[in-house]
Structures are given as C-alpha cells and as structure tokens.
Amino acid sequence: MDHNRRRFLRAATAGGLAYAFGRAPGSVMAQVASVNTLTDYKALVCLFLFGGNDSWNMVVPRSTAEYNVYKTSRQNLAVDQAALLPINPLTPGAAQYGFHPSMAELQGLFESNRCAVMPNIGPLIAPITKAQYQAGSVPLPPQLFSHNDQQDQWHSLKGRSLSKTGWAGRVADVLASQTAGQQLATNISLAGQTLFQAGSIAVPYTMGATGAQTFTGFGTTGINLARRNAFETLAMTDYSDVYERAFAATQQRAVRYADSVNTAIMSARPTLAPLFETASTNPSLASLSRQLLTVARMIDVRDRLTMTRQIFFISLGGFDTHDDQLDDQPNLYAGISKALKAFHDATVQMGISDRVVAFTQSDFGRTLTSNGDGSDHGWGGIQLAVGDAVKGREFYGSYPLLQIGGINDVSAGRMIPTTSSDQYAATLAKWFGVTDAQLSQVAPSIDNFATKDLGFLI
Numbered sequence: 001m002d003h004n005r006r007r008f009l010r011a012a013t014a015g016g017l018a019y020a021f022g023r024a025p026g027s028v029m030a031q032v033a034s035v036n037t038l039t040d041y042k043a044l045v046c047l048f049l050f051g052g053n054d055s056w057n058m059v060v061p062r063s064t065a066e067y068n069v070y071k072t073s074r075q076n077l078a079v080d081q082a083a084l085l086p087i088n089p090l091t092p093g094a095a096q097y098g099f100h101p102s103m104a105e106l107q108g109l110f111e112s113n114r115c116a117v118m119p120n121i122g123p124l125i126a127p128i129t130k131a132q133y134q135a136g137s138v139p140l141p142p143q144l145f146s147h148n149d150q151q152d153q154w155h156s157l158k159g160r161s162l163s164k165t166g167w168a169g170r171v172a173d174v175l176a177s178q179t180a181g182q183q184l185a186t187n188i189s190l191a192g193q194t195l196f197q198a199g200s201i202a203v204p205y206t207m208g209a210t211g212a213q214t215f216t217g218f219g220t221t222g223i224n225l226a227r228r229n230a231f232e233t234l235a236m237t238d239y240s241d242v243y244e245r246a247f248a249a250t251q252q253r254a255v256r257y258a259d260s261v262n263t264a265i266m267s268a269r270p271t272l273a274p275l276f277e278t279a280s281t282n283p284s285l286a287s288l289s290r291q292l293l294t295v296a297r298m299i300d301v302r303d304r305l306t307m308t309r310q311i312f313f314i315s316l317g318g319f320d321t322h323d324d325q326l327d328d329q330p331n332l333y334a335g336i337s338k339a340l341k342a343f344h345d346a347t348v349q350m351g352i353s354d355r356v357v358a359f360t361q362s363d364f365g366r367t368l369t370s371n372g373d374g375s376d377h378g379w380g381g382i383q384l385a386v387g388d389a390v391k392g393r394e395f396y397g398s399y400p401l402l403q404i405g406g407i408n409d410v411s412a413g414r415m416i417p418t419t420s421s422d423q424y425a426a427t428l429a430k431w432f433g434v435t436d437a438q439l440s441q442v443a444p445s446i447d448n449f450a451t452k453d454l455g456f457l458i
Contacts, residue, residue, distance in 0.1 A: 051320030055382035105341035122417030169199030268297035285335030368413025380417035
C-alpha cells in the first residue's frame, strides 16, 4: 500500500470519510436533498486557546478570605488583589471576584450583561467527587492532563469512546436538512483542520485567516487562464479510483468556493476593519484580530451566501505557560479582551449582536501551584461566552475555593470540574437550533448530568 493511501486511511479512521475528504480547503456542507427551512440567522464562534489557559488568573476572587486562599495556593503567580478589575454579578454570592487587570474590555462586557463566566468547567463523563476520583469508582476521560487528548475531548466530547466526529460537526449533521440551501458549509475554520467541525455527513470548509486560500498561477487571461482550465479539466475527469475521485472533488470545490468566498468578503462593509485596529497593536496577537475581522466579514455577507447557521473556529496559541507566565499572560489576556470587544462591536454595527455568540475553549485549566516560573497541566478551568444573546453578568456553575488539598484538588491544585464540557456544548447547541431530543447526539454524556442547559443563553 502506498504512502498516500495509508495517509488517507488513517484520516478516514480518525474522522470518517467526511473528515478525511473535508480537511482540505473547499470542503462543503452535507449533501442533503432538502429545502432550507431555517429563516433566522445564528452564528457560534469558538475561540480555542491552545496550550491550556491558566484561567484561575483570568477571573480571580478578590474578597479577602477567598483571595488569601488563592494567593497562598498560587504563590508567585498570584495577581495583585488591588489590581483586579471588580465585577458585580446580578446574583451575588459570598465571595467577590474580578477580571485580570489586562481585561478591561471583558470586564465592561460582563458589567453590561454581555459576558458570562463558566467557572471550573472541563471534560467529564459523569459528575465526580474527590473521593470517587481517588477510589476510581466513576469513569473518567482518558489521558487527563495530556494536550492532544484533552483538546480532542473538548472537540469531540468522546469520553472513553472512539469518535470520528466533533460536536460542532454533529450539530451540522442534525441541522443538515434545514441548512441544505446554504452556499457554504455550516462549519468554517479559519485556523486549520479540526476534529471539532468534522461530521458524519456535514463536511467543514477550511479557509485562511484573511479569506479563502487560492491556487497560485490561476487567472482570467492568457497563460493563467489556460492553466486554470487545464487544472479544472483534470479535476473533472471521471476517475475510477475512489481516492482519485475524492481528491478531484476536493480540488473542484477548492477552486469554486475560493472565488465565491473572496468575492463575497470584498463586499463586506469597510467600517468593520477600523474596529479591530486597537486589537491588533500587539504583533503576536494580530492573528486573532485578523481571524475575527474575517469572521465578521463572513457574517456581514451571510445573505449573499444564503447562510442561516454558521459555526466558526478560530484559535490563539501561547497558553502552555510552564514558564514566563507572568510576562506572557498579561499580553495574551489583553489581546483576547480587545479582540472579543472589537468583535462584539462589529456585531452591534451589523445589527445582529443578539444572534452571534463567541465562546472560549482550551485544552485544560492549569495547576494552582507554581513550578517557579509558570504552572503545569491541570483539569478544570474557566470559560467565557460573549454576545447580546448571553445572559451576562452571571456565573454559571460553582467557583471553587482555590485551596491546595481542598475538596476539588486531586493533586497540586488540579481542580476536578464541577461543570461538564458536555453541558457547555449542549447549551450552545440548543440555542443554535438543536432540540432537547437531539442533544445526546451532540453531547453523548449529557444524560449523565441533571442540568442539560446551563441557562446562559436567551
């Protein structure tokens, strides 16, 4: 068996045929013969923070008793209490909290009811206590604290099962008959190929951070036109081999959709770009602003592309902060805060801020304890959701006491999640149009939890 065929079979085994074919630019939506029955528009934007965000410094207890426990646990990683940006949840608890001092924009979104906090969330198969963890009496997702495995857990919600699909891909599968009139896939990645968006029948579309990737040397005149015509002739040949047919079909789609997407993006309103200028001042974070600006432009031209449902995947790296955390974290958090605020302002400008929700995911939380210059791989952490459809200025879930050796700590401040990533995904999917009866298709472990909808979306 040749090398290319082995690669194809490995991709097919990992993600199904749709995943294997769909990982090239130009992949399309599920081929379902139906009529688009959704008349409204909704979009989800997943911001994945690669490396494992040390989110215990993102939203921090600031009331004296809780802060002192936090400071003792975090050692030299603790954020100064006086520097925290105060937030005032609509449902106050015994403790008070604040955002990291670099996140003024997100503090403002929270205080204006447009940002919600999900504390101590992570992959789970079923609710679990520390005693059950120590006794091994409740099944756990495998390979906890491993980057690749836990990224896949967030993307697929697979628990201990093999999964060929991601939960966003399964959302697209469920809604395929209602979105067949769209000119593009429901799932669009601006950050490479990802299991998150792979479906059984719904194929994601992968594009670049600033637009669709195009073939070099194609054009509309002379040798460039001749080169394109020759390429399309080869791609449209009726090949007998299944792998050749799949590759040819992917190339046809890549050419066709690159043209339509880039033409559509060019018609987006020019007033969107200035919103992201202040979010791009840090060169290391400019890629996030570029991705979100392109997402905003894609949303702006939704009618031109006949889109009613879209799930975008974007990403930012740099969160594997084993060292230099105190130097790197402020810039990372400032970039996230400014970019998400700029994106929200863009949705307001477009008049659809109540129909677009941006939300974060990351490999895992990190240890409360310091390794001297950073923190190590953990489990539970904090995630955020932003948008006018968000019931903001609230915490959804229980913020734990950040105590070494406490009831949530399994070792070195690795916190057992008290909210599941399945509950998080199910809440987003339900708002997006998935019915209660279909939630278990999207989040396979959701029936193990008493609360299926966390309630943070209108």
